[in-house]
Amino acid sequence: MARLPPTSDSGRLLPVVPKDPLTNALDAIVVSTDLIEDELRPHLETVLTVIQEKQRGAAEHVAVSGVLPTLAQALRRRGPLTLITAKLVSELARETVIRERCGETGVSSALLSVLLSRDQELLIHAGRAIARICYESRCQQEQLLRLGAVPRLVGILLGFKSNQALEGVCLVALCNLGDMGEGGEDGGISWERGVSLCPEESVFRGVTCHSCGFGSMVTVVRLTQWSPGQHTVSIEVLSRYSIGFWTMHNNRRTVRRSPLSHLGTCPRFYKAIKYSVQNIPNSRSLKSLIFHIFL
Template sequence: MGHPNVPLSYKQARAHRDKRASSRLQLYTANENLNYALGAIRVLGVELVEDELKPHLNTVLANIKERQKGAAEQVVISGILPILALSLRSRGPLTLLTAKLVAELAKESVVRKGFGDAGLVTALLSVLTSSNEELLIYAAKTISHMSYDNPKQQELLLRRGAAPRLVAILLRFPDKQALEEVCLLALCNLSGMGVAEEAGMVWERGASVRPGECVFHGVAARTCGFASSATLLRVSQWGPGQYAVSIEDFQRCSSSFWNLHRNKRAHHWFPFFSLGSCSNMFKVMNFSTRNVPRTKSLKTRVFHTFL
């Protein structure tokens, strides 16, 4: 057995150097391609010509999805965010691709800081009144990423009316599971619960006990099978065009785990769950809205929000 401190052979050292050089070359090539694409978007963006812009948008999307080193910073420096906002508002052939790109960019904190100044927030909110389900999915994902553990973005989006638009989508598309799930996740993040997309929250509709009420149950599994994060979200109609949303988040424990610890801590029981519930996590968001938008010409606002 060789000694761990024995130096690498000449061939091993050369192979190691070649591998590092190849990685640097690949990174350099990717950065060059990204820079060229960003420059082309900046020059051609005002015209929004699909054939010319589409390959460049795809190049930027691929770099951001692969988390290419420095890609997010290059996007910020390039100044293309206002062009992306213009593409979203245009509702043209590039809008869906732009929405996919913006959803990925929203995962990068260095990029999403500039969304407000670039007009992307208002553009996203206008997209939420679209009838295109795939477009709505990416817009809701963007809002979810923007508001995840970010109180400033939550406040901005709530003030601009993101919550009633998300509720309107739930009411307009009651049987579209993928769309429903991203809207529910976005509402949770707007409330400050910080539910990551990777958490794998599974949602299902529950039985409502009141007229005009929609109930959603969400569960995200924890490790070891002892507990999971359980969320109960209700959308209730108070009157014509007036709705309220309440969200509760708490720990749900297995019965055996609960029996083991029930004498060590206080607890509550929730009638919906057949398992014990630990109350160490509990948050509620309530707000009411009027004239829930069904077309992009309607304007709404959040009347009051309690967090």
């Protein structure tokens, strides 16, 4: 039986309002079961473009559309759609309304499965998505830690030492997982390798400048091997102020300072994480993915 067009109470035909491109794309992705590249890629690109343009209400529309489980499935399949899906999830993870749904929809665990890939571009997008998802979110941090995010991120750091962009993404993700993120969800940190005290130690030093120009935040991440396949991650954040700041401060009021105050640094936080990066399991079982992690 043919479906009749909508009518008003008076019997007049109502105009058919066409769906906007975002709605059409989301509807097509949600109903897809086979994840065929030729069919879905244009729709994924449409959603990505809309999110990048920051159209009003777009993130909320995506959040309630039911599309996130499909994106998680595309990430796990490791097919031709995985890269663009990871890029889309990375952009979506900027939005709080999306971040808070990543755990329950399987997106977070799917991103961790992507971290086993050898595709460095894919790893950058997945790592950036994880960094954004767990930024200032204790719930997401705890879930990702339970699922084994730390050993996989550090495994990438140890395996791709020549890729500075990937290195920076993983360091920001580690800091955000430890609730030590500075400079926003993407870090805004300029990273460099520091001097290590022993061959078993890798040191990374990141600097975030304050907008006022009088100081900066220094983040130090240390990876120390304490037995075969076993490492400790320590993260320390310090505030550093310029001589101009102290001069201005002293001109306003006289205070009693310690003999070391001229150094202009004071530790703000310190956290250590112990974990194993040996024999990372491919199983999705929660029990097999738990590592020895202490925050």
